[in-house]
Amino acid sequence: MKKRKLLIHATLLVLVLALDLYTKSFIQHTMKQGESHVLIKNFFSITYVKNTGAAWGIFSGHTEIFYPITLIAAIAIIYYFVKSKSALSRWGLTLVFAGLLGNLFDRVTLFYVRDFLDFIIFGYDFPVFNVADMGVVIGMGCLLLEIIIEEFKLWKYKQSKQV
Template sequence: MTAAQTPKRWQESGWHLWWLMVALVVADQFTKWLVVANMDLFSRINLLPFFDLVHVRNYGAAFSFLSDQGGWQRWFFTAIAIAISTVIAVLLRRQPKAMTTANWAFALILGGALGNLIDRTRLGYVVDFLDFYVGSYHWPAFNVADSAIVIGAGLMIYEGFFGQSAKDAGKNAK
């Protein structure tokens, strides 16, 4: 995309989805507040045979990566989240509104990243509370922000394989 193709107004860009990012941050922070206000740390409420609400803290990244490193990882992951969020925000501003799937993907990822960034900077950890499992195997607990990031990443993968740019690449290869 050239500078001439960059939308002149933010309303004509991916930023038209600002409301989605705000809604995700609000939903994420509200659900985390509900868990912290109503559940003791490490408590569990069984809701379905494969799903519990839990109250846990994640001091690391995905799957508690580096959670036992003594505190430096808080600022490391904060810096990474700020850098990635900045890049995604710039990409959203530069993309035309018509790039629907990519814009939704970036908006979901950015909203989720900001939700977890708020926790990490305010608390030093991320509050997780959704626990899915089969038998004794438990998927690592996660939250609304994590869900948005995963859905956004899935949309990006879909766009890469089946979106307009993938179709254009197929036409050019012939």
């Protein structure tokens, strides 16, 4: 990979990480645990939550579980980033890595993750999350899209060989 492209990915990683850490710090210093401010009724609130687990509260109170998982994930992300020839995959891996680092920072320094984005979607009160989580989800979406694109190309190729 060329240095220029690597620099662009590093810049994205730093920007997402900085936005994540800044927003979490701002919420932590301006709100109390459990405090909520409705911005769009029945849709979006800012709610400060100290999350000692993962999404939907799984493994709550067991922060130590996440350290080896995070290390393995980080190694895998770096490995696939270096090996990948796909720009979309690299963008996805960059976003996932930024999210991983943002939540790892919280777990190492605070022993919990600061969450604050609170949505109700079609009546379902979605788990509260943060910018790092957005990076992970959008990044995984990029990786999924890459898989779909590659499978479609393979399918088209196989179809052309049958004619």
